Amino acid sequence: MTAGHPPDVEVTLRVNGQARPIRLESRVTLLDALREHLGLTGTKKGCDQGACGACTVLLDGESVVSCLVLAAQCDGREVTTVEGLSSDGRLHPVQQAFVRHDGFQCGYCTPGQIMSAVALLRAGRAGSDDEIREFMSGNLCRCGAYPNILAAIRDVAAQGDHVEVVGAGRVPAGGERS
Amino acid sequence: MTLFEYVRPDDVTGAVDLVSADPGAAYLAGGTTQLDLLLKDGVIRSNRLVDIGRLPLRGITRDGDTLRVGALTTMDALAAEPVVAQRVPFVREALLAGASPQLRNMATIGGNLLQRTRCRYFRDSAVAACNKRVPGSGCAAVTGVARMHAILGASERCIALHASDLCVPLVALDVRVHLRGTDGERSVPLTEFYLPAGESPEIETVLRHGELITRVELPLLAPGTRSGYLKVRDRASYEFALTSAAAALVVDDGVITYARLALGGVGTVPWRARAAEAVLTGAPANVETFRAAAEAEIRDPFTVPGTEFKVELAKRTIVRVLRTVAGARP
Numbered sequence: 001m002t003a004g005h006p007p008d009v010e011v012t013l014r015v016n017g018q019a020r021p022i023r024l025e026s027r028v029t030l031l032d033a034l035r036e037h038l039g040l041t042g043t044k045k046g047c048d049q050g051a052c053g054a055c056t057v058l059l060d061g062e063s064v065v066s067c068l069v070l071a072a073q074c075d076g077r078e079v080t081t082v083e084g085l086s087s088d089g090r091l092h093p094v095q096q097a098f099v100r101h102d103g104f105q106c107g108y109c110t111p112g113q114i115m116s117a118v119a120l121l122r123a124g125r126a127g128s129d130d131e132i133r134e135f136m137s138g139n140l141c142r143c144g145a146y147p148n149i150l151a152a153i154r155d156v157a158a159q160g161d162h163v164e165v166v167g168a169g170r171v172p173a174g175g176e177r178s
Numbered sequence: 179m180t181l182f183e184y185v186r187p188d189d190v191t192g193a194v195d196l197v198s199a200d201p202g203a204a205y206l207a208g209g210t211t212q213l214d215l216l217l218k219d220g221v222i223r224s225n226r227l228v229d230i231g232r233l234p235l236r237g238i239t240r241d242g243d244t245l246r247v248g249a250l251t252t253m254d255a256l257a258a259e260p261v262v263a264q265r266v267p268f269v270r271e272a273l274l275a276g277a278s279p280q281l282r283n284m285a286t287i288g289g290n291l292l293q294r295t296r297c298r299y300f301r302d303s304a305v306a307a308c309n310k311r312v313p314g315s316g317c318a319a320v321t322g323v324a325r326m327h328a329i330l331g332a333s334e335r336c337i338a339l340h341a342s343d344l345c346v347p348l349v350a351l352d353v354r355v356h357l358r359g360t361d362g363e364r365s366v367p368l369t370e371f372y373l374p375a376g377e378s379p380e381i382e383t384v385l386r387h388g389e390l391i392t393r394v395e396l397p398l399l400a401p402g403t404r405s406g407y408l409k410v411r412d413r414a415s416y417e418f419a420l421t422s423a424a425a426a427l428v429v430d431d432g433v434i435t436y437a438r439l440a441l442g443g444v445g446t447v448p449w450r451a452r453a454a455e456a457v458l459t460g461a462p463a464n465v466e467t468f469r470a471a472a473e474a475e476i477r478d479p480f481t482v483p484g485t486e487f488k489v490e491l492a493k494r495t496i497v498r499v500l501r502t503v504a505g506a507r508p
Binding site: 005006007025027029056063069073119133135 | 218254
């Protein structure tokens with residue numbers, strides 16, 4: 001390592017539809033920026049190594065693990081966290097279904113599960129139980145609430161009212177994403 | 179404490195110049211390997227990360243029977259490309275068998291080629307003996323707990339596995355990797371991109387410091403060619419392969435007229451099975467041929483007690499994938 005402190009970075013995250021300018025050490029992950037700098041603690045830190053899915057958020061509408069993205073990489077991009085799902089005090093249909101089906105026990109993995117479920121439904125990957133299981137495989141639940149998580153997602157898919165999410169699906173200017 | 183400077187150059191030339199000029203600099207693309215090993219495991223060191231994520235190296239174009247895949251194309255985007263499903267279906271199968279949806283949204287094709295081994299001894303800097311991490315220090319895995327390790331190309335110096343699923347059909351297809359350095363561009367076949375672990379397990383590819391993968395060129399299979407990817411693992415999803423195999427065959431009147439085979443989960447590099455291909459080509463498409471091909475390929479494996487099971491498992495994986503792809507009777 002070189003001596004001295006590398007320069008901070010100035011980043012504007014668009015979180016749940018709101019521009020949030022912050023100044024950070026370059027090594028700060030999106031996860032830590034959300035939790036420690038913006039006070040959005042709904043996104044959870046589990047393994048902090050890309051394995052458990054607890055920190056899943058949507059970045060430009062696609063699910064990512066926020067522990068393996070630098071906040072600096074997200075400058076100007078749309079981030080949707082679990083806090084951004086409800087509107088007008090009403091829970092998102094996926095959140096309602098998790099409540100209805102008891103899709104959790106301790107609840108720690110739940111925000112990540114819900115974000116992955118939203119992404120899965122948006123991508124039309126709820127065609128069968130096996131397909132749902134496969135596309136939820138990046139989210140671990142140590143309490144073992146899997147059957148109820150599956151039931152919740154199946155339920156929302158059957159209702160077909162899951163699609164719109166704040167900030168999701170935006171293609172950034174410049175066309176760098178194909 | 180891991181501190182680094184973050185820079186985001188505006189163009190490819192700027193990025194290549196920055197990294198080439200600075201021995202402590204590294205590229206940052208999808209981040210699923212780089213940030214994991216740099217920030218979390220402390221195994222690699224960089225004092226400057228050059229973010230190439232917004233450079234125009236993303237997207238897939240078709241030129242006749244060749245697909246040009248920009249290095250920053252994500253695994254998910256390549257899997258979603260219709261021509262991949264139509265003309266190289268085993269590439270799509272391998273992509274979707276790898277990682278998790280979140281990681282496939284992040285991880286790039288160039289990064290997938292350069293992913294680092296999952297060997298726990300490599301990824302734990304508290305372990306002193308790792309020839310890949312500290313050249314000349316020995317190999318803790320050989321005498322330690324091994325399971326997800328290589329049996330082909332391995333030696334007492336290193337048994338670290340190249341764990342990519344995607345690279346298995348890619349080496350079967352003779353994909354070419356295009357590189358950009360300060361002195362221009364060059365391209366190498368993926369089969370020659372990786373170096374045998376041999377005496378220097380710390381040197382994994384032909385990439386020079388600062389050279390950047392810009393795209394891979396993927397030849398499509400001829401219409402009528404059948405292909406498949408079989409992955410054997412400890413759980414049904416989101417797990418690395420114990421063994422895997424990618425096969426492409428043309429069978430004409432019961433005789434194999436075209437055979438491509440590569441193996442995952444067994445090699446220090448994605449393993450092109452040329453000895454097996456030689457047995458298959460011109461032979462009848464039956465289980466005896468498939469078993470003979472497997473025996474020809476899995477010769478002289480280097481095993482430790484934890485990996486002995488892979489010898490037979492790899493052979494059966496070869497037979498199963500060939501049987502499936504050929505549509506042969508058991």
